[in-house]
Amino acid sequence: MAKKKLYFIIHKPFKVLSQFSNEGDNIGLGEVYKDLPKDVYPVGRLDLDSEGLLILTNDKALNNKLLNPNHGHKRTYWVEVDGKPDRKAIQLLEEGVEINVSGKKHRTKPAKIKIVTPDIPERNPPVNYQKHPERTWLQISLTEGKNRQVRRMTAKVGHPTLRLLRVAIEDLRLEPLMSGEITQISEKVVYKRLNLL
Numbered sequence: 001m002a003k004k005k006l007y008f009i010i011h012k013p014f015k016v017l018s019q020f021s022n023e024g025d026n027i028g029l030g031e032v033y034k035d036l037p038k039d040v041y042p043v044g045r046l047d048l049d050s051e052g053l054l055i056l057t058n059d060k061a062l063n064n065k066l067l068n069p070n071h072g073h074k075r076t077y078w079v080e081v082d083g084k085p086d087r088k089a090i091q092l093l094e095e096g097v098e099i100n101v102s103g104k105k106h107r108t109k110p111a112k113i114k115i116v117t118p119d120i121p122e123r124n125p126p127v128n129y130q131k132h133p134e135r136t137w138l139q140i141s142l143t144e145g146k147n148r149q150v151r152r153m154t155a156k157v158g159h160p161t162l163r164l165l166r167v168a169i170e171d172l173r174l175e176p177l178m179s180g181e182i183t184q185i186s187e188k189v190v191y192k193r194l195n196l197l
Contacts (some may be wrong), residue, residue, distance in 0.1 A: 008056040009178040018045035050184035053174040072143035080163035089157040099152040112141040
């Protein structure tokens with residue numbers, strides 16, 4: 001008998017690993033989401049310092065489809081950066097910049113960037129506003145997901161990332177989940193919103 005496919009979306013909190021086990025002083029998802037079935041695992045990952053949308057499932061086919069670089073699924077982030085990027089900096093991000101990934105040079109694919117003003121709660125602990133008095137929120141949509149790519153991109157144009165939330169993968173959105181919340185969704189909904197049907 002085939003096991004039931006399960007799908008959850010979570011709002012991964014700041015300073016929580018994208019794995020169930022703890023590592024060193026860092027807590028894993030198992031500390032936050034205690035009652036999940038043993039066979040579900042995260043699809044992809046978010047850095048320790050990043051927050052937002054993460055899919056948990058026991059569907060290995062979904063994992064392959066979503067993480068295969070040939071498919072290029074759109075990922076959308078809200079990114080609070082230091083300073084106020086000018087038109088040139090935004091244009092560079094949109095056209096692609098050269099970043100270093102695992103010791104190799106990589107030119108990022110074209111991205112969609114816009115300035116936004118998201119209405120979201122402060123993270124815990126908050127960004128150091130005294131150290132960074134001028135900040136700008138950008139919405140960045142990418143079709144690739146190299147290690148710490150968004151952070152490397154914004155740093156490259158002189159505006160380091162202060163806070164980063166993944167708010168969507170294709171049409172699967174984080175809202176209305178608050179930090180640490182979880183919801184279960186159906187196979188049909190997850191595949192439709194990820195444009196995999």
